[in-house]
Amino acid sequence: MIHRHHHQHRRKKIWRYLIGFLILFFAFDAFAVYKLYHDARQAANSTYQSVKHNSTRNGNSVISEKKPFSLLIMGTDTGEYGRTYRGRTDTIMVAVVNPKTKTTTLASIPRDTKVAIQGHGFDNKINAAYSYGGTSLAMNTIQSYLGIPIDHYIEMNMKGLVQLSSAVGPVTVNNDLDFTNMGYHFKKGNITINKENILAYTRMRYQDPRGDYGRQLRQRLVITQLVKKGMKINNLVKYRSILDAISSNMKTDLTFDQMKVLATDYREAGNIKQLQLQGQGQQIDGVDYEVVSQSNLNQLTQKLKTALEIK
Secondary structure, eight states, X not given: OHHHHHHHHHHHHHHHXXXXXXXXXHHHHHHHHHHHHHHHHHHHHHHBOOOOOOOSSOHHHHHHTTOOEEEEEEEESOSSTTOOSOOOXXXXXXXXXXXXXXXXXXXXXXTTBEEOOTTSOSOEETTHHHHHHHHHHHHHHHHHHHTSOOOEEEEEEHHHHHHHHHHHOOEEEEEOSOEEETTEEEOSEEEEEOTTTHHHHHHOOTTOTTTHHHHHXXXXXXXXXXXXXXXXXXXXXXXXXXXXHHTTTEEESOOHHHHHHHHHHSXXXXXXXXXXXXXXXXXXXXXXXXXXOHHHHHHHHHHHHHHHTOO
16 A cells, blocks of 8 residues: 555656646747747837828728738848948839739839939939938839839848848849859859849849849849748748848838738738839930830839739
8 A cells, every 4th residue: 555655646746747847848938939029029120110101092001901012122222332321222123912813013113214203303313212312202203103002111221132141041043144243153044042142143234235124133033032932931930030130221111010911911922923114225414314115104004003903
């Protein structure tokens, strides 16, 4: 009897240790998840910068209602090579994300496109809007020029692009031009783009007979693959590393809660359609512009409106 009682006591003791360990394990696990979530929110909040612009609709309600939305993507010439001034937008793209059709339409706008900028006359390059009035004037100018609402924006400098590449990891693109830039050689065909060579690949234009249009194509290729790879990520740790990487080099009016909605309800929109606004080089008063015909502009506008499901 004494032996049996001792055995039962020992078994109860083991169960108490086991239950205590499980409680500690799950408590630690819950704390770790909370810590990751808190840090990810904090990193996202550090990128948030609200901008007032003359939108024709509420961009926040568009996402909460899970409707197609437009996103202005601007790349600036700061963050690398010792550049710290605001400058102009080196890269201008408009993305339309449609969760119903599971597509993202990505359109490049030539930075030298001749446009009217409110308060600055009619003969301007579209990338000057950012220099004159920051993100707000850039959004107003681009949505007025394209004739579509711009719901949200992302602004990233060159260092941010390098860090984003580092966080997401290498991607493969199909390169159509053999060239060497900044000490890196890029052969024709499938090549790997990573944090080391991403700027050399996306910024080259002088060796390309297409000039800035060739550079815009390479930028779309890289961003497309980064987005596709990013959409496959469903790990909170990875999201945090991405947000940490770009938090000091990116600004956006997308909140953390909106980012969560995009990560869940918009993540299937990975079929990316690439568009290019095409103009003709023209010199006016000694300044080189890309002059876009009204028919070319109308065609792009209609495609973007179709993707946004608006008339």
